[in-house]
Amino acid sequence: MIRAFDALSLPLLRWLDPEDAHRLAIQGLRLLPPVRPRTDDPKLAVRAFGLNFPNPIGMAAGFDKSAEVSDALLRLGFGFVEIGTVTPKPQVGNPRPRLFRLDRDEAVINRMGFNNDGGDAVLRRLAGRAHLGGIVGVNVGANKDSADRVDDYVKLIEIFAPVATYFTVNVSSPNTPGLRNLQQSAALDDLLARVIDARERVRQSAGDSPVLLKIAPDLSLAELDDVVHVARSRRIDGMIVGNTTLARPSTLRQQTRAKEQGGLSGRPLFRLSTRMVAETYVRAEGAFPLVGVGGIDSGGAALTKIRAGASLIQLYSSLIYRGLHLVEDIKNDLASTLLRTGRDSLSEIVGADAATITAEDWPV
């Protein structure tokens, strides 16, 4: 059914303005009948951050910013869904056009700027579906005009704790001016201290929600040293590596469109983001698991990301080019790799290539 849906919808969606296509995809998913997802191969199950994931493939943040279709996505076979980025107040984001397809590169550039319905509306939606279960993470950020950005994260942790299976602290969007400065050592230490404090304050009443930190793939290795050091000392539960890149690889075919401002994602991000997963993995020394995201568009790419150090993975841009059946395809590929190599779980290969990858030349 998903394959048929892709065959019908992809040509139409590719013909539309990218943001209209995204809106239409969300509307389409809202109409998805409440079918039960196929049960996953038990070998694909992953335990991370104290949570049991039925499979390692997640929907990355930014697709379902205001939690409109998280259950439809879970029904399509994702092992988890990350909604957001949510900010305390609703936000319209940057003026359109702000989303660009680079078809020939299978890439996307976006400068959306945290458009979302705001904390109250998103909380109501998540509270309304909480009884359905499934892993729904809440990616939190700060309003563009906020006088106290750290306070925005703290507020969101407090109000979303009862409905968030996990939190992602997003300090890596390139489209909110100055946000990435929160990755600097002293600022990050203060932010994470206050976020963890907030989580502890509400733990009694709201239960435990792991807190992950999402970083940019554009950090220097010295900056990454500091970020991992702070994350470890503040006992963060995991890291997501990573967000979109400000870099524009010289290999891009659509060089004119590549000049659009914003974050680049999709296939051209794969090598850089995979290198950053490996670099983070060797620095984390097993202190916490990683979610690998950036340019995954096949079972092979998913496997490479896992072998670089990712316990879980997320997708976004490749779904635009390949369609939603990619989720099932990747799961099938991962399951047959496990069968072929006689392994019982993906955890046996997480990070297996990290040392090799970090010894390679820097990807350009």
Ligand SMILES: Cc1cc2nc3c(=O)[nH]c(=O)nc-3n(C[C@H](O)[C@H](O)[C@H](O)COP(=O)(O)O)c2cc1C
């Ligand atoms: C249109 C668009 C909007 C995004 N919005 C967010 C966001 O709000 N918060 C966030 O943490 N990441 C956001 N991302 C980044 C993705 O979650 C992901 O980290 C990035 O796209 C790399 O993965 P991919 O190559 O599979 O797309 C966005 C990406 C795209 C393409």
